[in-house]
Amino acid sequence: MQINLPEVVAEVSALFECYEKALTTNDVEMLTALFRKAPETIRYGIGENLYGADEIAAFRNARPAINLERTIHRTVITTYGRDYATASTLFHREMMGDRKIGRQMQTWVRFPDGWFIVAAHVSIIDKPA
Secondary structure (H helix, E strand, O other): OOEOOHHHHHHHHHHHHHHHHHHHHOOHHHHHHHEOOOOOOEEEOOOOEEEOHHHHHHHHHHOOOOOOOOEEEEEEEEEEOOOEEEEEEEEEOHHHOOOEEEEEEEEEEEEOOEEEEEEEEEEEEEOOO
8 A cells, every 4th residue: 555645645635724724714614515424424523522424514503603713733644545544733722722732633535526534533632741
């Protein structure tokens, strides 16, 4: 298996950037479109466990569109072959203060109709010393 084929990394990196823009601008339509519309799609959030595309979409539609700005760093996109990838990043929001750091991971899979997130995890922890 080939890891990190440049053209595949570029595709997933562009999708990750699209996700980030949609997240910080509350583009619910785009956020919903990036997750696979299937009951197997899972998103574990900071305060919610969402099973299936319908629960994820309902969460997106109900989420307040305030304090969405954030900075990201240490983003790592890793691809495995041509159809599977992970995207991991650390993030910080001003409202988190200086002692917390956020973590986000996504699993992307290429299907015949395109790339989609099939699993995601978001958490906030105390910033390591």
